[in-house]
Amino acid sequence: MNLFYKTSFVYDMSKSKILVTGGLGYIGSQTVLSLLDSGFEVVILDKNQPKEYQNFAYIVDFERVDLLNIGDLERVFKKYKIEVVIHFAAFIEVGESQLKPEKYYKNNVVGTLNLLTIMHRYKVNKIVFSSTAAVYGFSGVELIDENQPRNPISVYGRTKSISEDIINDFCKIHGFSAFSLRYFNACGADPQTRTGEDHNPETHLIPCILNAIANNVTFKIFGNNYNTPDGTCIRDYIHTTDLASAHILATKYLMDLTTSGFYEVVNLGTGQGFSVSQIVQSVEQVTGCKVLVEFVDRRPGDSDRLVASNQKAKKILNWEPQSNLYQIIKTAWEWYQKIKLK
């Protein structure tokens, strides 16, 4: 896919680099691959070592740095000419954030502040921030647009909401330009199985269903009495390759900007919702395997329905999701078989 089809500009990308924090993570690594496929020069910053299958990490500049270590962070900005930062690095487990708020505020909020501080010091003032639909909390509306009030119900969601505010202030006061991209339910894997979902512990819906199939155990659906047609929660499942393409479009948008102080919040979702039971049925269709289902109690903090309005992303970024649910599950299953059933 040519991500540059909407522009007539040709960048001399050898001169500057895109710094991707959390570039070894689930969405970060897919974005790194898409950036490389599109010809960008990338520096990955991550506090973890590449996993054995992450071959791409050995062909790009890789800096093993924790955002809490400001000295190491500064060394990276001294070493490279960075034009735009794409900031993924964060802890993402909602449940854990409720038990260890200090861990989440420190890593996600202080880490972001450190990054912005060093960016400002080195006059790097363009950032694409990885935010989340969790900033909306319980929203009663059918399609959530960016004007819906933020009301995060978890510490995790609050760390992202606070980070958005800090970035917005850096735009207003220090002339930064930024996008906060609020993802709905990220899923799927790289179609070439170069990277994919590999959390430990795994709590997300699709890999949990695949786990149940692979281990021949019952899959537990959390609640069947929600205010939805089949009683199970509805979410907006968006392929990581589509998230990656949105990051590239946002990066290019910032590169093209000639003014400073730009800040926009953009939802990234398909605009279509599927219930948990519908996802189970789709997984059965794609894998050809039966899923043994058990309904259990609701999981605290789950809302009935979270589906994006993606009109703003279409308008501002010219972004259109390319993958459907079949492709999401197919790539997730191929990835699962590659790394878990080898």
Ligand code: UFG
């Ligand atoms: N679910 C089950 N059983 C499981 C796992 C999940 O029934 O074993 C259900 C959940 O209860 C929920 C749905 O599947 O109704 C999706 O759950 P996920 O854990 O996959 O995702 P969430 O919607 O809870 O959250 C994800 C991200 C958040 C982000 C949110 C945005 O983890 O960071 O999407 O919509 F904020």
